Amino acid sequence: MQNILALFLSKGTLVDCRRKQFLIEQGAVCDKVYYVQEGVTRHFVITQEGQEKTIRISKENDFFYTSIVSYYRNEPSYIYCQCLTDCRLIFWERNQLEGLFTEYPDLGEFRNQQHINFILEKHKKEISLLTRNATERFNDFCLDNGALFNRIPHHIIASYLDVTPETLSRLRSGKS
Amino acid sequence: MQNILALFLSKGTLVDCRRKQFLIEQGAVCDKVYYVQEGVTRHFVITQEGQEKTIRISKENDFFYTSIVSYYRNEPSYIYCQCLTDCRLIFWERNQLEGLFTEYPDLGEFRNQQHINFILEKHKKEISLLTRNATERFNDFCLDNGALFNRIPHHIIASYLDVTPETLSRLRSGKS
Numbered sequence: 252m253q254n255i256l257a258l259f260l261s262k263g264t265l266v267d268c269r270r271k272q273f274l275i276e277q278g279a280v281c282d283k284v285y286y287v288q289e290g291v292t293r294h295f296v297i298t299q300e301g302q303e304k305t306i307r308i309s310k311e312n313d314f315f316y317t318s319i320v321s322y323y324r325n326e327p328s329y330i331y332c333q334c335l336t337d338c339r340l341i342f343w344e345r346n347q348l349e350g351l352f353t354e355y356p357d358l359g360e361f362r363n364q365q366h367i368n369f370i371l372e373k374h375k376k377e378i379s380l381l382t383r384n385a386t387e388r389f390n391d392f393c394l395d396n397g398a399l400f401n402r403i404p405h406h407i408i409a410s411y412l413d414v415t416p417e418t419l420s421r422l423r424s425g426k427s
Numbered sequence: 428m429q430n431i432l433a434l435f436l437s438k439g440t441l442v443d444c445r446r447k448q449f450l451i452e453q454g455a456v457c458d459k460v461y462y463v464q465e466g467v468t469r470h471f472v473i474t475q476e477g478q479e480k481t482i483r484i485s486k487e488n489d490f491f492y493t494s495i496v497s498y499y500r501n502e503p504s505y506i507y508c509q510c511l512t513d514c515r516l517i518f519w520e521r522n523q524l525e526g527l528f529t530e531y532p533d534l535g536e537f538r539n540q541q542h543i544n545f546i547l548e549k550h551k552k553e554i555s556l557l558t559r560n561a562t563e564r565f566n567d568f569c570l571d572n573g574a575l576f577n578r579i580p581h582h583i584i585a586s587y588l589d590v591t592p593e594t595l596s597r598l599r600s601g602k603s
Binding site: 304359370 | 472473496545554558560
């Protein structure tokens with residue numbers, strides 16, 4: 252799988268983006284897949300109450316569509332995708348991707364595995380929000396993402412964990 | 428795609444299940460994929476508060492893993508899956524599936540498309556809960572699933588839509 256990853260990365264285009272730069276805004280159509288070489292990004296929506304709600308945080312070695320629904324349905328995105336730090340990203344455009352998957356069947360299999368990983372991530376998050384309390388969700392998050400507290404605003408992590416910034420602050424105090 | 432679907436269905440095993448029968452309970456490991464020929468099923472979890480929370484409702488022509496996380500991670504399921512009506516289902520076991528995908532590459536592509544459909548469904552539901560109010564979610568649900576009100580308990584639809592049974596009753600009155 253390492254060789255496949257290296258092949259796939261070698262076919263992409265490197266781009267440097269600035270903190271707060273948008274990779275997609277609501278209403279645009281997603282036509283790109285990104286890989287995070289360095290940096291942190293987030294996906295968010297605007298809630299019924301007009302608040303930003305972060306639904307995904309991506310860091311080094313993560314892949315993401317700026318909006319996967321928009322990409323596959325070819326319809327305007329509901330989602331915003333934004334850099335939370337200066338980022339070095341690799342991207343592939345839709346037309347290029349389809350050609351690559353035809354040319355290299357192993358890359359198609361790699362993409363399918365990424366889709367399965369994405370399903371598992373989304374499903375685990377949905378179940379976690381229903382079955383685990385704030386402390387448990389915080390501890391789960393820290394297992395893989397503790398270093399993010401030094402890199403991105405904490406209110407964004409609070410939004411992602413579905414807790415208030417005050418609760419997150421309390422959880423962090425209890426942790427240290 | 429119709430031929431592929433027919434091929435896939437012909438390789439499965441038909442089973443009749445009774446209303447309220449569990450297809451998986453928490454703690455078991457998922458090793459099956461199902462297709463609904465006739466009937467309605469649901470996936471649910473037990474929340475932190477000890478309540479049943481329905482996270483998916485499947486009806487005729489839907490595919491589902493009893494627990495997709497359990498299937499791919501080969502770990503005990505958090506999720507319950509239960510028949511809401513008497514059901515006629517078709518199922519495939521894990522070992523059989525892997526053989527089929529090797530034997531018929533088109534079936535592998537069919538599975539990948541099902542995964543993408545599942546991602547889109549999950550993603551749209553996540554975004555809908557954040558960005559659309561109860562009335563909008565109810566109307567969205569009725570577009571494809573209005574007939575379910577005559578087939579399954581309404582409190583289960585309320586749970587799925589993340590509204591109280593009372594709110595759902597009010598929404599239905601306003602609709603008719």
